[in-house]
Amino acid sequence: MKPFAGRWRALWAGAFTVVALAACSTGTGTDPAQEEAAGPVPGQQAAAPASAAGPSTGVVPPSGAVPSAGSSAPGAAAPSAPPAAATTAGGCARTVSATPSAKVTQVSLPAKVAGYGQEGDTENLPMAIAARPDGGSWLAWLGTNGKVYLGRLGCDDKLVGTPTSFTGIDLQDVQADAEGGVVLLTRKGNCGGGALCGGTSSPCNTMHMIRFDLNGKPVWERQVTNLTGSRTGYDDGARFIWWYQHHGRLATNGSDWAAYFGVAITVQNGNCVDVHEGDRLQVVDASGKLLTGHRDAFEVGCSHAWTSRVVWDPRTKRFVAVCATDNSCRIAQPNPYRTVAAGTCDGTLFGGDLVLARSSGYWTAWSQGGKIRLERFTTGKSTSTIDTGIASAHPHLVSYGTGRMLLSWQSGSGIAAQLYDSGTGKAVGGRLSIAVKDHSYQAFKAYADGSAAYPAAGATTSSIKVARVS
Numbered sequence: 240m241k242p243f244a245g246r247w248r249a250l251w252a253g254a255f256t257v258v259a260l261a262a263c264s265t266g267t268g269t270d271p272a273q274e275e276a277a278g279p280v281p282g283q284q285a286a287a288p289a290s291a292a293g294p295s296t297g298v299v300p301p302s303g304a305v306p307s308a309g310s311s312a313p314g315a316a317a318p319s320a321p322p323a324a325a326t327t328a329g330g331c332a333r334t335v336s337a338t339p340s341a342k343v344t345q346v347s348l349p350a351k352v353a354g355y356g357q358e359g360d361t362e363n364l365p366m367a368i369a370a371r372p373d374g375g376s377w378l379a380w381l382g383t384n385g386k387v388y389l390g391r392l393g394c395d396d397k398l399v400g401t402p403t404s405f406t407g408i409d410l411q412d413v414q415a416d417a418e419g420g421v422v423l424l425t426r427k428g429n430c431g432g433g434a435l436c437g438g439t440s441s442p443c444n445t446m447h448m449i450r451f452d453l454n455g456k457p458v459w460e461r462q463v464t465n466l467t468g469s470r471t472g473y474d475d476g477a478r479f480i481w482w483y484q485h486h487g488r489l490a491t492n493g494s495d496w497a498a499y500f501g502v503a504i505t506v507q508n509g510n511c512v513d514v515h516e517g518d519r520l521q522v523v524d525a526s527g528k529l530l531t532g533h534r535d536a537f538e539v540g541c542s543h544a545w546t547s548r549v550v551w552d553p554r555t556k557r558f559v560a561v562c563a564t565d566n567s568c569r570i571a572q573p574n575p576y577r578t579v580a581a582g583t584c585d586g587t588l589f590g591g592d593l594v595l596a597r598s599s600g601y602w603t604a605w606s607q608g609g610k611i612r613l614e615r616f617t618t619g620k621s622t623s624t625i626d627t628g629i630a631s632a633h634p635h636l637v638s639y640g641t642g643r644m645l646l647s648w649q650s651g652s653g654i655a656a657q658l659y660d661s662g663t664g665k666a667v668g669g670r671l672s673i674a675v676k677d678h679s680y681q682a683f684k685a686y687a688d689g690s691a692a693y694p695a696a697g698a699t700t701s702s703i704k705v706a707r708v709s
Contacts, residue, residue: 331374331394333688333709339639339658341673344396344705346378350388350404351700353381358679360545361482365678366694366703368392369415370686375399377420377455378694379413380703387424389413389455396692396705403455408444409480411487411500412682419452421496423489425480428464431471436511441503443472444480446487448498448523459527463498463519473514475507478538484516486680490549490558494525497535497558499549504539517542518562518573520549535560540573542566546590546680554599561603563590570605570614577619582607591634592682597642597662604634604646611648613664625664627657633679640689643667645708647693649677654693656708675706683708 356362369377376392387410390402407424414420423446430443445466450458465478472479480503487500502519505512518540522533530536534557541547541562549560561579564571568584571577582588582605591604591611600617611634613625631648639645639658647656654673659666675695683693690709697703 331688333374333394333690338668339671339708341671341706341708343674344707345697346392346396346398346703346705348380348388348390348398348701348703349402350386351383352697352703353383354700355676355678355696360484360486360680364410364486364680365696366681367410367413368684368692368694368705369413369420370684370692371415372417372687374686374688376692376705377413377415378703378705379410379422381407381410387422389422389451391455392705396707403451405449405457411446412489414489414491414496416491416493419450419455419458421489421491422449422451423447423487423498423500424449425485428466428479429471431473433471433473434511435473436508436513441481441483441514443477443503446480446498446500448496450527461523461527461529463521463523463529464502472503473505473512475505475512477505478519479503479505481514484543484545486545486547488547488549490551492551492553492556492558495522495530497522497549497551499547499560501544501547502539515542516544518544518547520558520560520573522558537574541571541576544573548590548593548603550593550595550601552595552601559593559601561590561593563588563605570603572619579603579616579619580605580612580614580621580624587632589633592636594636594638594644594661597660602636602644602661602664604636606632606634611646613646613659615664623664625659629657633677635683635693637683637691638685639691639708645683645691647673647683652676654706671708673706673708675704
């Protein structure tokens with residue numbers, strides 16, 4: 240193992256004191272030591288740690304209406320098919336036109352929302368949105384009181400009914416299905432009495448999937464880290480969540496749920512332990528049972544890892560993941576490592592979202608040196624690279640209608656967006672301005688009607704803006 244703390248400080252300057260970190264080799268298989276049984280969500284209150292983090296792609300809309308394009312901007316490709324008529328799908332009678340536009344809706348909330356902070360990869364994620372099959376949404380947000388809130392939005396993107404809440408110190412993601420959905424969140428854990436070989440103590444928290452029904456009420460929960468009453472964070476073999484690189488994302492195949500997230504890895508080193516960092520993908524079935532033998536799950540994939548992204552591919556019946564990693568400084572597929580795009584360790588490497596390409600394969604957005612690129616790949620090395628000419632540090636990518644994808648990025652005080660053909664990677668139409676504040680780790684989600692929605696900071700601490708592109 241290579242010493243890691245100094246190298247990571249060079250890559251992510253001025254973050255924190257690293258706890259005796261060293262690079263982990265790629266793990267294989269899943270971790271069988273998952274001892275928390277599925278069951279009702281406990282009601283214990285958790286206190287917030289000094290710092291934490293987290294923001295998903297994974298909902299892919301079925302075939303439906305696609306805005307083919309408006310008039311092309313200079314250098315943009317013409318659409319591959321004639322402009323389609325306006326169509327609707329998903330139960331909301333929402334029109335998806337040939338020329339996309341953005342509508343911003345302010346949602347007033349009964350509880351305050353955590354602020355954006357510095358938007359770092361170690362900080363809390365304030366909010367996330369999920370596309371319901373009926374065209375509505377689930378809106379999740381991190382409160383300021385040790386709770387994660389969940390509210391239902393109607394077709395007009397406004398709150399319906401009374402939100403529910405779950406004990407949680409950090410929100411990671413939320414995804415939906417026809418029976419409700421799953422929220423991924425972090426809870427307070429226990430480091431125990433083990434001795435560190437160096438560095439200072441960190442929070443030793445746990446990651447949980449919470450299954451909820453159509454009323455937002457909890458059905459079951461499953462811990463996807465592995466702390467128990469007899470295994471604490473500073474015990475050999477522990478997998479836990481700390482301040483460092485631990486954002487997570489969800490994906491579902493309609494019955495099983497995959498959680499992919501950054502994780503702390505405890506390794507015995509003589510009379511003390513070292514703590515390393517990598518990522519972890521765990522799959523849970525519809526009843527909350529951890530599928531320890533699932534072919535797409537792994538104990539450790541990329542190391543050191545950040546911006547963990549996962550999507551379900553119904554064509555191959557696989558959960559597909561990519562990470563950004565300082566192992567050879569690249570965008571990679573984990574377990575085993577396969578390079579998608581080569582980068583450099585200059586502190587600017589960032590992995591955006593992951594979506595299905597038309598027909599086969601995948602597109603991922605990433606940036607290096609503040610320049611956004613799109614890569615198409617199937618397994619390993621990219622087969623098509625698109626230099627977008629866009630200067631920004633944190634791209635977002637989402638499926639949009641049939642045969643399109645929407646790339647977005649921070650532009651001034653708002654967001655700019657551009658449609659691309661998900662087969663050729665060519666730009667379609669002109670750029671779109673969206674009047675909401677960007678967040679580096681929040682995500683657009685795709686809807687069955689072809690639209691996409693993004694949650695953003697509201698005008699007050701008790702509101703969220705939902706930007707819908709359709």
